[in-house]
């Protein structure tokens with residue numbers, strides 16, 4: 001696949017790493033306005049680093065936009081006359097909806113919106129995608145790319161904001177939970193490196209149990225909570241302090257904010 005990433009910042013670079021590590025590219029063009037921080041990537045034989053978005057588009061078939069919303073109109077205007085039938089435009093830009101993209105580059109383009117997360121750099125992104133009418137013919141191409149870099153599902157565009165909160169912001173939310181567990185482990189007497197190792201691998205184990213068994217979390221909890229034991233004691237105290245409630249309220253606050261941002 002000939003892929004261009006326009007905007008190689010936090011997310012763009014994570015996608016680039018995932019594509020390189022998973023050998024998922026024929027050629028990869030990486031762009032940003034100041035390229036010093038990514039120049040070393042041109043040491044990979046088939047990776048080209050440039051400030052020139054138009055050349056990147058001309059040389060590629062899949063165009064991944066990973067720029068901030070405020071730069072998106074400018075970049076789409078810059079590349080729109082380069083787009084041909086071979087191109088699929090995949091936008092990861094938060095809150096920049098398909099009708100807005102179509103208004104700039106036309107509804108006769110294959111347009112996909114994708115919401116990955118930074119775990120794409122290690123091939124573990126949960127990515128949600130949707131498309132415009134014409135783009136429906138290329139949804140399988142997008143799913144194939146993102147399935148090589150984790151898991152992906154197609155959702156209606158109306159759910160993209162919610163998917164952003166759960167999957168993209170979700171990385172930060174889970175990191176904070178792992179950090180809190182680490183702090184607790186240190187208080188219980190472990191060295192910080194041990195505490196972090198214990199926290200992250202327990203988290204990975206919990207997620208893997210659900211992925212591999214298909215069980216509901218409460219089924220797995222039942223297998224851990226000895227009656228009258230320490231697990232239920234801890235769980236109930238966490239719930240008395242509002243664990244589930246504060247998480248759900250945080251997700252709702254994040255969702256309200258994303259809706260507010262995408263209106264402005």
Ligand SMILES: NC(=O)C1=CN([C@@H]2O[C@H](COP(=O)(O)OP(=O)(O)OC[C@H]3O[C@@H](n4cnc5c(N)ncnc54)[C@H](OP(=O)(O)O)[C@@H]3O)[C@@H](O)[C@H]2O)C=CC1
Pocket residue numbers: 006007008009010011012031032033034035053066067068069071074075092093094115116117118168169
């Ligand atoms: N970070 C995340 O976890 C996620 C982010 N997103 C979305 O992805 C998008 C990118 O986010 P993020 O990576 O965090 O943002 P960053 O600011 O880290 O990256 C954006 C990059 O775009 C580059 N850029 C700006 N203008 C241009 C231009 N005209 N041509 C080419 N490159 C340009 C900037 O580099 P320079 O200034 O050198 O040009 C910068 O490196 C956003 O819309 C965000 O909402 C979605 C899911 C997850």
Ligand SMILES: O=C(O)[C@@H]1CCC=N1
Pocket residue numbers: 094164168169
């Ligand atoms: O925080 C943000 O607004 C963006 C969208 C999801 C991840 N980063």
